[in-house]
Amino acid sequence: MLSLKPLPLSHNPxxxxxLTPFTPPPFPRTQTLKPSKHASPPSAIQSALQWNRKPExxxxxxRVVVITSGKGGVGKTTTTANIGISLxxxxxxxxxxDCDVGLRNLDLLLGLENRVNYTLVEVLNGDCRLDQxxxxxKRWSNFExxxxxxxxxKLPLGFGGKALVWLVDSLKQRPEGCPQFxxxxxxxxxxxxFITAITPANEAVLVTTPDITSLRDADRVTGxxxxxxxxxxxxxxxxxxxxxxxxxxxxSVLDVQEMLGLALLGxxxxxxxxxRSTNRGYPLVLNKPPTLAGLAFEQAAWRxxxxxxxxxxxxxxxxxxxxxxxxxxx
Amino acid sequence: MIxxxxxxxxxxxxxxxxxxxxxxxxxxxxTSDSADDFPxxxxxxxxxxTSDSANDFPxxxxxxxxxxxxxxxxxxPDSKTLVVVAxxxxxxxxxxxxxxxxxxxxxxxxxxxxxxxxxxIFLFVAVRVYVGMTQKSKHNRPGTVADLxxxxxxxxxxxxxxxxxxxxxxxxxxxxxxxVKLGKSNSTVEMCGKVYKLSPVTLTKExxxxxxxxxxxxxxxxxxxxxxxxxxxxxxxxxPESVRWIPANHPFATTxxxxxxxxxxxxxxxxxxxxxxxxxxxxxxxxxxxxxxQDQKLxxxxxxxxxxxxxxxxxxxxxxxxxxxxxxxxxxxxGNSSPSSSNSSSxxxxxTAPSDELQKP
Numbered sequence: 001m002l003s004l005k006p007l008p009l010s011h012n013p014x015x016x017x018x019l020t021p022f023t024p025p026p027f028p029r030t031q032t033l034k035p036s037k038h039a040s041p042p043s044a045i046q047s048a049l050q051w052n053r054k055p056e057x058x059x060x061x062x063r064v065v066v067i068t069s070g071k072g073g074v075g076k077t078t079t080t081a082n083i084g085i086s087l088x089x090x091x092x093x094x095x096x097x098d099c100d101v102g103l104r105n106l107d108l109l110l111g112l113e114n115r116v117n118y119t120l121v122e123v124l125n126g127d128c129r130l131d132q133x134x135x136x137x138k139r140w141s142n143f144e145x146x147x148x149x150x151x152x153x154k155l156p157l158g159f160g161g162k163a164l165v166w167l168v169d170s171l172k173q174r175p176e177g178c179p180q181f182x183x184x185x186x187x188x189x190x191x192x193x194f195i196t197a198i199t200p201a202n203e204a205v206l207v208t209t210p211d212i213t214s215l216r217d218a219d220r221v222t223g224x225x226x227x228x229x230x231x232x233x234x235x236x237x238x239x240x241x242x243x244x245x246x247x248x249x250x251x252s253v254l255d256v257q258e259m260l261g262l263a264l265l266g267x268x269x270x271x272x273x274x275x276r277s278t279n280r281g282y283p284l285v286l287n288k289p290p291t292l293a294g295l296a297f298e299q300a301a302w303r304x305x306x307x308x309x310x311x312x313x314x315x316x317x318x319x320x321x322x323x324x325x326x327x328x329x330x
Numbered sequence: 331m332i333x334x335x336x337x338x339x340x341x342x343x344x345x346x347x348x349x350x351x352x353x354x355x356x357x358x359x360x361t362s363d364s365a366d367d368f369p370x371x372x373x374x375x376x377x378x379x380t381s382d383s384a385n386d387f388p389x390x391x392x393x394x395x396x397x398x399x400x401x402x403x404x405x406x407p408d409s410k411t412l413v414v415v416a417x418x419x420x421x422x423x424x425x426x427x428x429x430x431x432x433x434x435x436x437x438x439x440x441x442x443x444x445x446x447x448x449x450x451i452f453l454f455v456a457v458r459v460y461v462g463m464t465q466k467s468k469h470n471r472p473g474t475v476a477d478l479x480x481x482x483x484x485x486x487x488x489x490x491x492x493x494x495x496x497x498x499x500x501x502x503x504x505x506x507x508x509x510v511k512l513g514k515s516n517s518t519v520e521m522c523g524k525v526y527k528l529s530p531v532t533l534t535k536e537x538x539x540x541x542x543x544x545x546x547x548x549x550x551x552x553x554x555x556x557x558x559x560x561x562x563x564x565x566x567x568x569x570p571e572s573v574r575w576i577p578a579n580h581p582f583a584t585t586x587x588x589x590x591x592x593x594x595x596x597x598x599x600x601x602x603x604x605x606x607x608x609x610x611x612x613x614x615x616x617x618x619x620x621x622x623x624q625d626q627k628l629x630x631x632x633x634x635x636x637x638x639x640x641x642x643x644x645x646x647x648x649x650x651x652x653x654x655x656x657x658x659x660x661x662x663x664x665g666n667s668s669p670s671s672s673n674s675s676s677x678x679x680x681x682t683a684p685s686d687e688l689q690k691p
Contacts, residue, residue, distance in 0.1 A: 124594040126606030160557075162591070166598040175601065192557060192576055212483055223549030226542060242524075248474045255475070255484060257533050261541025264531060314526040317518060 054091055055305040057180060059203075064168055064182045065304070066201035068225070070217030072188030074209045075238040078274060078284075080185040081109040082294070083205075085283045086301035088143035093179040095134070095171060098147045099164070099197040100187040110137065111281025112145055121149040124163060130170055139286075144179075160192065161199030168200045190224060198225060203232035205265060205304070209239045210251040215259055222260065234265040234309060236300055241270050242316035253313045263309035266300030268293050 057063075067080045077098075084096045097120075098106035107113045118133040137143040146167075164184070172178045184201060187193035198204070204225050208218040218235075225233055237253050244250035251259075253267045271293035277284040284294045303309060478484040519526045554574035558564065564573055597606050604612070 123605075124597055126593070126597045126610070127608060128605050129600050129602075130598060131601070132605075163594065163598065166595050170599050173599075173601075192574055195554060195574070212478060219545065220549060223545035224551050226545055227549060227551040228553055242526075248476065251475055251478065251484065252529075254529060254532065257531065259484065261533065261538050263533070263538075310531060312528045312530045314519070315529045317525045317527045 055302050057092065057305055058307040061180045062168065062172060062178050062182050063180065064184065064200050064202045065205055066184040066186050066198050066203075066230075067205045067207060068186035068194065068198065068221055069188065069207040069214070070190065070221035071208075071214045074207050074214055075236075075268070075274075076188075076207050077106050077109055077185055078278075079205070079207050079236060079238065079268075079297070079300075080106060080183050081283045082285045082297040083301045083304065084143060084181075084183050085110075085137075085140065086285050086298050087181050087183075087305065088137070088140040089285070090301065090305065091142070092181055092305070093142045093177065094181045094183060095144045095146060095179045096183045096185065097164070097167070098145070098185050099193065100185060101149050101160075101193055101196075103187065104147050104150070106185050107135075107145060107147060108281065109278055109283065110145060112137065113281075116145070116147050116150075119147045119149045120163060120167065130167070131174065160196035164196060164200045190221060194221075194224075198228055198230065201230055204230050204234075206233055206235045206260075206262060207238055208235060208256065208260070210237060210241075210245075210253070210256050212251075215256060219260055222262065232307075233262055234304075235260060235262040236266045236268060237264070238268045239270045240267050242314075246316055252315065264313070265303050265309060266296055267310070267313055268296045268300070 067076050067083075069076050077100075080096055084094050087094045096106060096110075098104050100106075107116050112135050115135050118128040120133060122128050123130050123133050134144045134146050137145070168182060171182065182200075184197050186197040206218055206222060206225075208214045222233055235257070237256050240253060241250050245252045253264065257264055269292050271284070271291050273284055273287065273291045273293065277287070284291065285297050287294050290298070475484065519528065552569075552571050555572045556565075556568055557574050557576050559576055564570055593606065600606070603609075
């Protein structure tokens with residue numbers, strides 16, 4: 001039985017670019033599990049571990065992805081921040097849009113709260129240009145943040161969704177090039193904020209937790225997304241407690257998938273490091289050494305790039321104890 | 331304990347053994363086995379051992395008794411056999427006091443021994459039963475996934491790996507990754523100090539389509555095209571289902587919509603130059619400043635042409651009035667805000683530059 005030990009990932013984005021042509025090193029440093037691709041690449045790449053190559057971008061750019069859930073507090077903003085930074089670290093240009101009008105917090109997770117001076121409302125009013133409202137992350141220059149509004153300002157009624165459509169269109173035409181990913185952090189609920197956020201999206205990532213309340217809301221949101229014409233919907237199950245699943249106190253990831261009927265993008269284990277990363281303003285995926293949740297976000301970002309989904313999930317097993325007291329039935 | 335059992339077995343083989351009566355103090359041991367081996371005459375020879383738990387049997391007296399018994403049988407044809415038996419008995423007889431004392435001791439503590447043995451067995455069985463019950467009670471404990479099945483939220487027959495059993499997973503390595511070795515019989519992976527098992531995803535395309543059909547029947551939703559505040563009336567040609575009502579305190583609600591839609595679109599698409607509002611404010615301010623400067627110039631010009639002569643005449647005719655006006659220069663300067671008022675401008679002009687006018691031809 002092979003023992004897997006996650007090692008620190010490289011933060012240098014040029015590391016992956018330097019691996020062209022795609023030849024894997026003989027001894028991989030990190031061993032992670034990833035389902036095989038649908039296409040049939042050369043056997044050398046297929047047998048290599050996935051982190052040794054840059055994921056191949058599938059679909060048309062820009063990939064406009066809305067990250068939604070329905071129920072609040074399940075981890076939409078955390079998912080947006082971590083997947084966004086993971087994509088930027090993989091070398092893709094990313095624009096993250098915080099569409100939560102009035103309850104803005106994506107900037108807090110990214111540690112950019114002091115650099116947000118202009119928002120989309122100021123752009124609409126003519127107080128600034130769009131490029132002046134975009135906040136570029138100093139850690140990863142290919143990651144930019146745009147907030148919809150400041151807490152006290154209001155977005156005019158009626159053309160909230162249109163404003164996002166104009167935004168996406170304007171980003172396509174900007175001189176420095178079209179971003180490859182536009183991640184939209186959707187607010188909770190299914191009211192005007194949700195409708196505005198999903199307007200320009202082509203695909204959706206549904207974040208849910210393995211509890212019945214979250215699943216019911218997620219099912220409703222999935223129905224609304226499909227009514228609005230968004231068919232490419234994948235699911236991330238967040239805050240998975242493998243110990244509770246083992247004790248039959250929590251639904252398993254496969255149970256969740258059975259209820260919702262959606263392809264699985266990722267299963268993120270419960271991790272206290274999420275709170276610490278929020279406190280620091282430092283996304284979880286940048287931790288050294290990486291945590292299990294950070295690795296799971298990385299893998300989810302990988303699948304998002306390649307439009308892939310999970311084919312199997314890891315279920316924690318209790319290691320077999322062989323000792324004097326094993327005959328007691330332990 | 332083991333040693334005692336061995337000695338007890340030996341004593342039983344030498345003398346006839348009865349059931350170990352715990353209460354009895356005295357025992358009469360009759361060698362039933364030895365009686366069979368001995369000839370008929372030797373039945374007369376009985377080794378009577380009186381055991382007393384309180385007293386150790388004196389060995390010497392035992393030997394004397396045995397010797398006396400043996401001596402009496404030396405002359406018979408089976409004397410050699412008897413001698414052998416007697417010698418055997420003599421060898422064992424020193425142990426008999428010890429055995430008898432042990433028996434006494436055992437008799438007193440056999441109850442305790444049996445009790446402890448029974449207790450150990452009982453504890454063992456009880457623990458096994460408890461562990462078994464505990465494992466079974468997990469299914470009956472409130473708040474488990476079984477409750478969801480009971481409420482109909484989760485179908486038990488379509489549950490994932492737990493319904494199918496974890497014992498054997500019949501699938502090939504889904505990752506096709508030679509660096510991750512999974513045993514064919516035991517597909518486990520150790521990662522970060524924990525042991526995991528791979529469980530394949532069982533969702534099929536047909537099941538996905540079934541869920542989509544279910545949702546399309548359950549959730550009929552039309553994208554709203556009009557957002558109205560509470561209290562607004564619905565326009566006559568608008569479908570009521572496409573209207574979304576926004577509460578007045580919602581961040582999307584505004585008291586007035588000052589931004590024109592086309593203007594907003596233009597602002598979003600702007601790539602270079604000064605933003606619209608900044609430009610507009612700048613231009614407005616610029617116009618205001620220019621206007622102020624124009625007014626000042628006009629005021630200056632207007633005073634020169636109209637009031638110069640009047641001033642001269644007033645100076646000549648009314649020297650006292652000029653003194654009064656000189657005493658109130660501040661009031662005249664404060665009233666010089668409006669360029670249209672010629673009187674104030676004339677007075678200010680008079681107060682500020684009388685010498686210049688006097689010097690002009």
